[in-house]
Amino acid sequence: MKTLVLTNLYPPHYVGGYELRCAAITEALRLRGHDVHVITSNHGVQGSPPIAEPHVDRSLRLHGYHGHPWLGLRALKYLELYNNHTLREALTILQPDVVHVWCMGGLSKSLCLTLQKSGVPTVYDVSDHWILRSLTSDAWLDWWNRSQGSFASRVQRALWTLFGVRRRCDAVAPTNPVSEIRFHRLYFTSARLRELTAQQGYDVMHGGVIHCPVDTRHFHGTPVTRPPKKWLWVGRLAEDKGILTALRAVLLIQNSFAGELHVYGRGDDAYVTMLKNFAAGNSLPVTWHSATPSEMPDVYRAHDALLFTSEWEEPFALPPLKPWPAACR
Numbered sequence: 068m069k070t071l072v073l074t075n076l077y078p079p080h081y082v083g084g085y086e087l088r089c090a091a092i093t094e095a096l097r098l099r100g101h102d103v104h105v106i107t108s109n110h111g112v113q114g115s116p117p118i119a120e121p122h123v124d125r126s127l128r129l130h131g132y133h134g135h136p137w138l139g140l141r142a143l144k145y146l147e148l149y150n151n152h153t154l155r156e157a158l159t160i161l162q163p164d165v166v167h168v169w170c171m172g173g174l175s176k177s178l179c180l181t182l183q184k185s186g187v188p189t190v191y192d193v194s195d196h197w198i199l200r201s202l203t204s205d206a207w208l209d210w211w212n213r214s215q216g217s218f219a220s221r222v223q224r225a226l227w228t229l230f231g232v233r234r235r236c237d238a239v240a241p242t243n244p245v246s247e248i249r250f251h252r253l254y255f256t257s258a259r260l261r262e263l264t265a266q267q268g269y270d271v272m273h274g275g276v277i278h279c280p281v282d283t284r285h286f287h288g289t290p291v292t293r294p295p296k297k298w299l300w301v302g303r304l305a306e307d308k309g310i311l312t313a314l315r316a317v318l319l320i321q322n323s324f325a326g327e328l329h330v331y332g333r334g335d336d337a338y339v340t341m342l343k344n345f346a347a348g349n350s351l352p353v354t355w356h357s358a359t360p361s362e363m364p365d366v367y368r369a370h371d372a373l374l375f376t377s378e379w380e381e382p383f384a385l386p387p388l389k390p391w392p393a394a395c396r
Contacts, residue, residue, distance in 0.1 A: 068165060069163045071157060071158070071187075072104065072105040072107075072168075073106055073167070074170055075132070077090060079118075081333075082334065084194075086170070104161055106126070106127060106157050108174065109126055109128060128150060138206075140210065147175050147236070150240070154178050154182075166189040167190055168189060168191045170197055191252070193254070193256070193264065196263070198264050199267040205245065211242040212242070246268075253271060256383035261274055263380065285364040291371050295372035298328045299367065300329070300376070303333065304330075304342060308379075310376065314345055318349050328374070329354050
């Protein structure tokens with residue numbers, strides 16, 4: 068089959084398991100002989116030497132996520148037109164049999180409407196809360212369809228509608244309300260995530276459930292019996308993951324804790340800087356690391372215990388599953 072993958076980030080530029088799983092499945096399909104092309108954002112590639120990736124197009128633009136700024140209306144209009152034009156061009160050139168949509172955080176949700184209008188069969192992999200949270204906060208669709216707002220925005224919306232600006236935009240970057248987006252084919256990483264999404268009013272209970280996999284052949288070891296000294300924290304360095312809670316816990320037990328906390332993960336530069344300043348300012352025994360997915364089994368085996376401090380309702384968290392076969396080592 069000829070498949071077009073649409074996602075916000077694609078390795079080597081990623082923040083967590085969503086992107087890594089997207090790449091793993093994409094490459095597995097390619098190895099099976101399928102013709103798979105990826106269209107994703109230019110996040111992380113500005114100023115970097117180009118990578119030879121004939122099947123990956125890194126030209127979409129993010130808005131308000133992963134360090135990218137929130138734009139004013141006029142700049143946002145051009146971004147929406149550009150992203151939708153880029154997707155339409157890819158559909159025309161590639162003529163895919165199916166579009167496989169992954170994480171849309173930071174991408175124009177009008178792209179979902181464009182896919183809907185194209186008639187190309189589309190399937191959504193839903194592994195976080197982007198539907199139930201970010202659809203209603205999409206700046207473009209919200210501005211066109213909000214019932215309230217400032218007097219200036221109401222006047223501008225009325226003028227743009229009167230003089231045909233909305234009609235011209237809608238021909239390329241749809242302005243329909245999010246309630247008109249239909250998810251005919253989708254699957255979730257957990258039944259609970261499907262339930263949460265449905266509770267927000269989306270018709271998704273027909274979606275399947277496919278749990279994230281863990282290859283237990285790579286995660287093995289011998290359980291430790293001594294008091295744990297080498298503590299591990301793994302994940303996306305973000306507020307909802309509770310990394311700051313982990314650091315505060317180390318601070319509380321600092322006088323009686325004889326070990327170290329090793330943090331493996333990535334995040335927005337400003338937030339990571341704040342975390343490191345907190346650890347350094349309180350002289351915490353914390354070190355910061357990164358590792359490739361293939362290196363992570365050895366990272367788990369090198370530690371005595373895992374801290375999992377997530378503060379949001381996880382869709383299907385992988386870090387606590389991976390040390391289970393080894394009972395933490």
